[in-house]
Amino acid sequence: MAEPVMERPTVQADVKPVQGIAPEAVPPDDEPVPARSRTRLGLFVLAPLAVAAFAAWYVLGGSVVSTDNAYIQAERVGVTTDVAGIVAAIEVTDNQVVHQGQVLFRLKAEPFEIALASANAQLDSAHNQIMFLKASYNQSLAEIAQAEAKLPYYQTNFQRLEKLVSVNAVSKTNFDDAHQDLDNTRQKVAVAKAQAAAALAQLGGKLDTPVEQHPSYLQARAAVNEAERNLRNSVVVAPFDGVVTNVDSLQVGAYLQPPQSAFSLVSSDRLWVAASPKETELTHAQAGQSVTIEVDTYPGVTWHGTVESISPASSASFSLLPAQNTTGNWVKVVQRIPVRIRIDDSAGKPPLRHGMSAVVDIDTGAARGLPKPLASLFASHHE
Secondary structure, eight states, X not given: OOOOOOOOXXXXXXXXXXXXXXXXXSOOTTSOOHHHHHHHHHHHHHHHHHHHHHHHHHHHOOOXXXXXXXXXXXXXXXXXXXXXXXXXXXXXXXXXXXXXXXEEEEEOOHHHXXXXXXXXXXXXXXXXXXXXXXXXXXXXXHHHHHHHHHHHHHHHHHHHHHHHHHTTSSOHHHHHHHHHHHHHHHHHHHHHHHHHHHHHHHTTTOTTSOGGGSHHHHHHHHHHHHHHHHHHHTEEEOSSSEEEEOGGGOOTTOEEOTTOOOEEEEEEEEEEEEEOOBGGGOSSOOTTOEEEEEETTSTTOEEEEEEEEEOSSOGGGGXXXXXXXXXXXXXXXXXXXXXXEEEOOOTTSXXXXXXXXXXXXXXXXXXXXXXXXXXXXXHHHHO
16 A cells, blocks of 8 residues: 655745845846856957968967087187197196297297207208209319310320321330320210219209209208298287187197197187077078077077078988998987077177077077968869
8 A cells, every 4th residue: 555645845035135235136047147148249259360360370470499418519629739749838728819820839849949050051952062063064064064175185295196006106105195185085075974963963954953943952941941831820819809728738848749639728709509490490591591599598698590501411421330221120209400590699789609599499480371272272263
């Protein structure tokens, strides 16, 4: 037998009107809320605008190539000399600013001064030897003239005695003496001519050639120049303005020989940025485009530059063991292409140092454009 269902008593709430507001002023629950309507209307209006703005940004953007794989580079050189010697004095200290032509260190000059004195002596000797050869040549010419002047007399005397000896008018001894004198005179002429030819050959075949143009003199002069150069290079000067570093690695009394480097010199004004963007980002990049440079060391400071050149090969191409992508298990890797960027406005900016990290933005001036499917679609409709 089912139990009777008991009806729950209905409780009627006692609703009191709000003071100052009539009961009929309260809106019923089924009426729309104005704030909710405005929010919905705003979404309907702003959503298309946001999509349009994003599309415009995508189509018109993409002209700037940005990369943080960029570093400040500077001209640097290992300071050394091409002559060997003992270090006599060091004129600079570590991290000192130096100017072009400033003395950095000196080698002991005594060996180079001795070599220069010896070369000068050889030069004087070569000069004297050339003058001696000219004098010998002239002497040989005089001997030839003297012998040739006597030759007719001995020739005539020999012929006369030859006739007289046939009739026994003179002794055989006198005839032999005349014959000997004629032969001796002829030999003197031949010897003098040979000596003259030898002297002329040593003079280069030209007697009137100046001493300073003679080969042996030029050779001795070159030796003097070499000795002077060695003495001059024993004093090492800065090839350009910059900062010397690692000076403490060189000590007085050390023996320095080429190509051993004494210490390093880093340029303070010949700076550039070496960036390595991805190859996919360089579609429209070319030399001459403007660049914005930010260095991590100096937040908020901006440099401006210009793309100076783009490498003809990727960075990996210059490695010791370049990748052989045509053999083995091939994995495609996006390559990076070195880009050299000139810094145009260093004046008045904080000092830049070799190796500092930077972020560069290259303005290629070429927008990204429509995606390929949409571009192909519009092209087909246009046709």
